[in-house]
Amino acid sequence: MALDITQKYCKGCGICVAFCPKKILALDEKGKIYVTDPNKCIACGQCELRCPDFAIKLVKPGKGDSNG
Amino acid sequence: MAGIEKYLRQSALPHIWCPGCGNGILLAAILRAIDKLGLDQKKTVVVSGIGCSSRASGYMNFNTVHTAHGRALTFATGIKLAKPELNVIVLTGDGDSTAIGGNHFIHAARRNVDLTTVIFNNNIYGMTGGQYSPLTPMDAKATTAPFGHIERSFDIAALAIAAGATYVARGTAFHAQLLTDLVVKGIENKGFSVIDAITQCPISYGRKNKMGSAADMLAWQRDKAVMVQAVSKMKPEDLEGKFVIGELYRSVAPEYTAEYDKLIARVSKKGGK
Numbered sequence: 001m002a003l004d005i006t007q008k009y010c011k012g013c014g015i016c017v018a019f020c021p022k023k024i025l026a027l028d029e030k031g032k033i034y035v036t037d038p039n040k041c042i043a044c045g046q047c048e049l050r051c052p053d054f055a056i057k058l059v060k061p062g063k064g065d066s067n068g
Numbered sequence: 069m070a071g072i073e074k075y076l077r078q079s080a081l082p083h084i085w086c087p088g089c090g091n092g093i094l095l096a097a098i099l100r101a102i103d104k105l106g107l108d109q110k111k112t113v114v115v116s117g118i119g120c121s122s123r124a125s126g127y128m129n130f131n132t133v134h135t136a137h138g139r140a141l142t143f144a145t146g147i148k149l150a151k152p153e154l155n156v157i158v159l160t161g162d163g164d165s166t167a168i169g170g171n172h173f174i175h176a177a178r179r180n181v182d183l184t185t186v187i188f189n190n191n192i193y194g195m196t197g198g199q200y201s202p203l204t205p206m207d208a209k210a211t212t213a214p215f216g217h218i219e220r221s222f223d224i225a226a227l228a229i230a231a232g233a234t235y236v237a238r239g240t241a242f243h244a245q246l247l248t249d250l251v252v253k254g255i256e257n258k259g260f261s262v263i264d265a266i267t268q269c270p271i272s273y274g275r276k277n278k279m280g281s282a283a284d285m286l287a288w289q290r291d292k293a294v295m296v297q298a299v300s301k302m303k304p305e306d307l308e309g310k311f312v313i314g315e316l317y318r319s320v321a322p323e324y325t326a327e328y329d330k331l332i333a334r335v336s337k338k339g340g341k
Contacts, residue, residue, distance in 0.1 A: 008082065009081055009082045011082070011086075011087035011088075012087060013087040013088035013270075013281075013282045013283075014088070014281060014282065014283055015088060015282050015283050015286060017283075018281075018283030018286075018287075019283065019286070049093075049096075049244045049245065050093055050241070050242070050244060050286065051092070051093070051096075052085065052088065052089055052090060052091065052092030052093045052096075052241075052282075053082060053083070053085075053092055054076065054081060054082075054083075054092065054096065057073075
């Protein structure tokens with residue numbers, strides 16, 4: 001899992017869904033973001049970069065929490 | 069948000085901005101710039117005015133001052149003069165900085181005070197209900213311009229350069245990584261730095277102007293922005309309807325607080341005469 005998602009911060013704007021190059025982000029029935037297929041994530045960070053709500057954090061594989 | 073969590077007041081999140089508002093993207097880009105420079109949180113002051121943009125200071129884990137409408141630069145000038153060793157960052161909006169704060173803006177630029185000002189430019193007064201600002205484009209709609217805006221808008225960069233700013237750049241929420249780099253350079257500049265940060269207001273501006281979703285508005289920024297390096301290779305007609313992003317201007321001029329210190333030293337030597 002490369003993405004650490006804080007759903008309570010998500011406002012369901014859909015920016016990450018639109019810009020995910022692998023199209024693996026979607027909004028659930030509550031309008032919150034989730035990853036449809038974690039195995040397809042390429043950890044590009046486009047979602048984290050443009051999430052206006054600090055709801056997505058990219059965790060580099062093998063390094064644990066990238067925040068140290 | 070890797071690496072920037074420590075700069076956020078987690079207890080204040082989620083923030084107040086509307087779904088899809090670009091202000092959070094700009095805030096993250098600014099925090100990444102602060103992280104890159106490794107600024108000491110205790111020696112960094114964030115000063116904001118009034119408006120959607122200026123709520124940013126409340127989420128930032130630094131010494132922060134949320135001031136009066138249009139007056140962020142006056143407070144920031146005072147803070148920098150009192151303690152020139154502090155890093156002072158000003159966060160303001162297009163209305164806050166160029167309408168009610170317009171005079172402070174040009175004079176802070178003229179004085180070349182060592183401040184970094186990031187203008188969250190969403191082309192509208194979002195917080196108060198979508199009234200037009202000095203950055204609302206001609207022909208665009210606002211609640212106070214229901215039939216289309218008949219005024220020309222300011223070019224913040226040209227205004228800042230003419231007034232004397234020594235570092236001027238423009239970025240967008242879409243080009244968030246570039247924006248981080250521009251803010252880094254702005255903070256590094258010893259003088260008045262202005263970064264015009266174009267952001268989307270999907271609620272008050274986007275709806276009124278039928279610009280689609282927040283993602284559509286980000287795509288608009290992507291499609292309309294031209295990197296400054298590419299401008300010389302383009303014909304004027306190709307630049308029609310586009311805007312230029314990147315580092316637009318840089319110069320060297322005496323910095324206000326340094327000049328003030330020199331004056332104090334000079335006058336003190338003469339015994340105050």
